[in-house]
Amino acid sequence: MAEAPENGEGGAQGAHDISETSFKAYWRENLTLMGVLLAIWFLVSFGAGILFRDFLDQFSIGSAPLGFWFAQQGSIYVFVILIFVYSALMHRIERKYDVDDDQG
Amino acid sequence: MDIMGISPTLFWTALFVITTFGVYIGIAVWARAASTDDFYVAGHDVHPVFNGMATAADWMSAASFMSMAGIIAFSGYDGSVYLMGWTGGYVLLALLLAPYLRKFGKFTVPDFVGDRYYSQAARIVAVICALFISFTYIAGQMRGVGIAFSNFLHVPIEAGVIVGAIIVLFYAVLGGMKGITYTQVAQYCVLIFAFMVPAIFLSLQITGSPIPQLGFIGNAQDGTPLLQSLDTTLTELGFSAYTDGSKAMIDVFAIALALMVGTAGLPHVIIRFFTVPKASDARKSAGWALIFIAILYTTAPAVAIFARSNFIDTVNESRWSVEAANDPAARADLGEGDTPAWFYNWRDTGLLNAEDRNGDGLIQYRADPAENEVTQLDRDIFVLANPEIGGLPAWVIGLVVAGGLAAALSTAAGLLMVISSAVSHDLCRKVLFKGMSDTQELLVARIAAVAAVLVAIYAGINPPGFVAAVVAFAFGLAAASFFPAIFLGIFWKRMNKQGAIAGMATGLVVTALYIVHFKIGFSPAVMGVCALLAAIAFVVLIFGTKGEVGGTGRLLLTVVAAGLGVTALLGLLGVLPGFDMGTADQWFLGISPEGFGSVGMALSFVISIAVSVMTPAPPREVQDMVEEIRIPSAKAHVGHAPANPAPAE
Numbered sequence: 001m002a003e004a005p006e007n008g009e010g011g012a013q014g015a016h017d018i019s020e021t022s023f024k025a026y027w028r029e030n031l032t033l034m035g036v037l038l039a040i041w042f043l044v045s046f047g048a049g050i051l052f053r054d055f056l057d058q059f060s061i062g063s064a065p066l067g068f069w070f071a072q073q074g075s076i077y078v079f080v081i082l083i084f085v086y087s088a089l090m091h092r093i094e095r096k097y098d099v100d101d102d103q104g
Numbered sequence: 105m106d107i108m109g110i111s112p113t114l115f116w117t118a119l120f121v122i123t124t125f126g127v128y129i130g131i132a133v134w135a136r137a138a139s140t141d142d143f144y145v146a147g148h149d150v151h152p153v154f155n156g157m158a159t160a161a162d163w164m165s166a167a168s169f170m171s172m173a174g175i176i177a178f179s180g181y182d183g184s185v186y187l188m189g190w191t192g193g194y195v196l197l198a199l200l201l202a203p204y205l206r207k208f209g210k211f212t213v214p215d216f217v218g219d220r221y222y223s224q225a226a227r228i229v230a231v232i233c234a235l236f237i238s239f240t241y242i243a244g245q246m247r248g249v250g251i252a253f254s255n256f257l258h259v260p261i262e263a264g265v266i267v268g269a270i271i272v273l274f275y276a277v278l279g280g281m282k283g284i285t286y287t288q289v290a291q292y293c294v295l296i297f298a299f300m301v302p303a304i305f306l307s308l309q310i311t312g313s314p315i316p317q318l319g320f321i322g323n324a325q326d327g328t329p330l331l332q333s334l335d336t337t338l339t340e341l342g343f344s345a346y347t348d349g350s351k352a353m354i355d356v357f358a359i360a361l362a363l364m365v366g367t368a369g370l371p372h373v374i375i376r377f378f379t380v381p382k383a384s385d386a387r388k389s390a391g392w393a394l395i396f397i398a399i400l401y402t403t404a405p406a407v408a409i410f411a412r413s414n415f416i417d418t419v420n421e422s423r424w425s426v427e428a429a430n431d432p433a434a435r436a437d438l439g440e441g442d443t444p445a446w447f448y449n450w451r452d453t454g455l456l457n458a459e460d461r462n463g464d465g466l467i468q469y470r471a472d473p474a475e476n477e478v479t480q481l482d483r484d485i486f487v488l489a490n491p492e493i494g495g496l497p498a499w500v501i502g503l504v505v506a507g508g509l510a511a512a513l514s515t516a517a518g519l520l521m522v523i524s525s526a527v528s529h530d531l532c533r534k535v536l537f538k539g540m541s542d543t544q545e546l547l548v549a550r551i552a553a554v555a556a557v558l559v560a561i562y563a564g565i566n567p568p569g570f571v572a573a574v575v576a577f578a579f580g581l582a583a584a585s586f587f588p589a590i591f592l593g594i595f596w597k598r599m600n601k602q603g604a605i606a607g608m609a610t611g612l613v614v615t616a617l618y619i620v621h622f623k624i625g626f627s628p629a630v631m632g633v634c635a636l637l638a639a640i641a642f643v644v645l646i647f648g649t650k651g652e653v654g655g656t657g658r659l660l661l662t663v664v665a666a667g668l669g670v671t672a673l674l675g676l677l678g679v680l681p682g683f684d685m686g687t688a689d690q691w692f693l694g695i696s697p698e699g700f701g702s703v704g705m706a707l708s709f710v711i712s713i714a715v716s717v718m719t720p721a722p723p724r725e726v727q728d729m730v731e732e733i734r735i736p737s738a739k740a741h742v743g744h745a746p747a748n749p750a751p752a753e
Contacts, residue, residue: 015739015740015741016739016740016741017740017741017742017743018735018740018741018742018743019742019743020742020743023731023734023735023742026735027734030734034199034200037195037199038195038199041192041195045188045192045360045364046357046360046361049184049188049360050353050356050357050360051353051357057347061321062318062320062321062322062329063321063322063323063329063330063331063332064320064321064331064347065331065347068181068184068331068347069320069321071181071184071187071188072176072181072183072184072187072320072402072405073317073320073321073402073405075187075188075191075192076187076188076191076398076401076402077398077402079191079192079194079195079394079398080391080394080395080398082195082199083194083195083198083199083387083390083391083394084388084391086198086199086387087198087384087387087388087391090384090387091384094384094736094737098737098740099735099736099737099740100384100736100737101382101383101384101736101737101738102384103737103739
């Protein structure tokens with residue numbers, strides 16, 4: 001989707017400029033990723049744990065009603081996963097645009 | 105039974121407390137800070153996993169360790185707001201704030217606000233927010249230390265507070281952030297071990313599963329589903345079902361949001377992410393922090409269910425013995441069907457009590473106050489008494505006390521760091537005395553830490569009324585002031601200083617007024633104190649903004665400060681008419697003071713954006729700086745064609 005970095009020949013080794021279009025594409029990809037992950041963040045906590053809890057409570061996980069389980073357990077597990085997923089995917093985006101901090 | 109003439113519980117408690125304190129001091133001596141870099145950000149070279157552990161200890165306070173499971177046990181579903189609220193904020197931190205603030209690369213949160221908004225006034229407003237939030241919070245921690253000491257080691261609260269304060273002071277002053285970081289790593293290990301050992305035993309006894317998170321969704325030993333039988337029992341006793349809440353949905357929503365956003369905006373949490381080597385490490389570190397926090401936060405609701413079930417099973421309809429209540433020796437003979445011995449032991453501390461009012465020889469535990477015979481039931485009981493309830497050996501009790509102290513001390517140290525750096529770095533070096541050297545700044549930082557500890561000792565011994573509202577204040581104010589200013593500062597280049605100052609000030613003032621009105625009430629004295637604090641803030645603003653604010657502005661500030669000063673005087677003399685404390689039916693949209701930070705935050709966003717678009721765009725250098733912090737690499741820069749100034753977003 002996004003354009004390839006234009007001024008990547010400097011590599012991560014030395015100081016280099018990236019073009020403004022490349023920077024904008026990088027930032028847009030970051031914002032998209034963030035948007036998706038924050039939507040999940042909202043859905044598992046405010047959604048499953050609060051707004052749709054009564055609906056989900058008709059299902060159960062083990063002996064716990066599902067909505068209640070999301071509010072007290074499930075949302076927290078998803079939060080942890082979200083951060084590590086963001087960390088990994090964001091690193092890929094940064095390398096693609098040659099703005100990663102692997103070499104400082 | 106007794107070891108060296110004292111009870112085993114006291115022996116083990118003293119042993120664990122003294123040993124762990126010795127370890128903390130040893131680490132402090134090893135990790136002395138030599139430079140301002142060491143002192144404020146631990147030299148920027150803490151490994152992300154260690155920083156995650158330190159963040160977890162920094163974050164989990166005496167309240168998380170001792171009170172949270174008990175609060176959930178009593179409030180059931182309503183307690184979920186704390187579980188989601190105090191973990192979900194880390195997602196916001198990792199995605200929206202931490203990596204960018206790390207790339208910015210300075211020492212404190214007011215540093216970012218002051219530089220991003222090219223304004224001393226904005227910096228001062230940020231310093232005031234940071235100081236107020238941290239002082240409210242630290243007073244609660246010191247109180248927790250004092251209570252732990254007095255309950256278990258039988259020393260007066262005052263002495264406990266002072267001993268705890270001296271330990272924190274020792275490693276904070278000597279080691280700064282570096283010393284604090286590595287003691288927090290040790291404190292995390294102590295507190296998580298101390299929390300998990302009784303939880304695992306309890307889970308085994310009640311559900312047969314060694315993993316409390318599985319016990320949470322499992323069956324009791326007799327095969328009945330645990331949560332459902334708890335719901336049934338509670339309903340029969342007249343309580344609302346455990347899995348039903350009593351709070352309105354909008355309030356649950358608002359509280360969870362305020363706690364999440366507040367967590368992301370708390371300065372003592374944010375500065376922990378300044379200590380890792382680079383921006384990508386800040387993200388990873390937030391993930392590790394949340395793993396370490398989640399271990400306790402997913403165990404606590406399980407402990408809550410076990411404890412509430414166990415309490416009802418063993419206490420309700422049990423035979424009450426006046427003899428056992430009055431004579432500890434008689435408690436050895438108690439058996440099946442009798443009120444358990446731990447109940448009488450905790451009755452001695454005053455945290456728990458019962459009275460057989462209807463004279464049937466049994467204790468009834470009911471929702472209806474007319475029938476209920478459990479006359480005193482402190483929510484902290486459920487964590488503190490767990491080892492005894494589970495029949496665990498005396499050393500486990502000692503471990504829990506050491507864990508509670510670790511939780512309180514690690515949080516207090518993080519807060520102390522914010523206070524000390526806000527005074528020395530932000531206020532003294534950046535605002536009042538610009539010519540200071542590094543050595544002088546370090547000295548001021550250490551003096552400020554000592555002064556802050558003295559205030560914290562005083563507040564821990566004589567807790568001011570607002571300590572009870574610490575959750576509402578600290579999280580509400582962080583959500584309504586810091587979060588919008590930092591978030592917009594990173595994600596909206598067009599955001600300018602006028603918008604930031606207006607947004608932070610509005611969020612802070614409106615949220616604080618709402619909380620004071622509904623939690624404390626505006627008596628004349630409270631009005632006086634509030635006006636006095638505001639007057640001091642204005643005086644600092646007048647001195648700190650020389651050269652930034654013109655003649656008319658300074659005159660205006662002076663008039664406001666004088667007006668506040670007169671109000672303070674009248675209030676403290678009791679001349680002003682007071683207002684009655686607000687009641688729950690007057691809440692705005694049914695939102696409690698704890699949840700009002702969400703409203704304050706929304707207001708702050710609206711004001712910030714509206715004022716920004718009506719005033720000039722920030723200077724070019726500031727917009728370039730925003731681009732720089734969006735790029736993790738220190739070596740890549742956005743190349744601009746010189747004749748083509750990019751329009752602000």
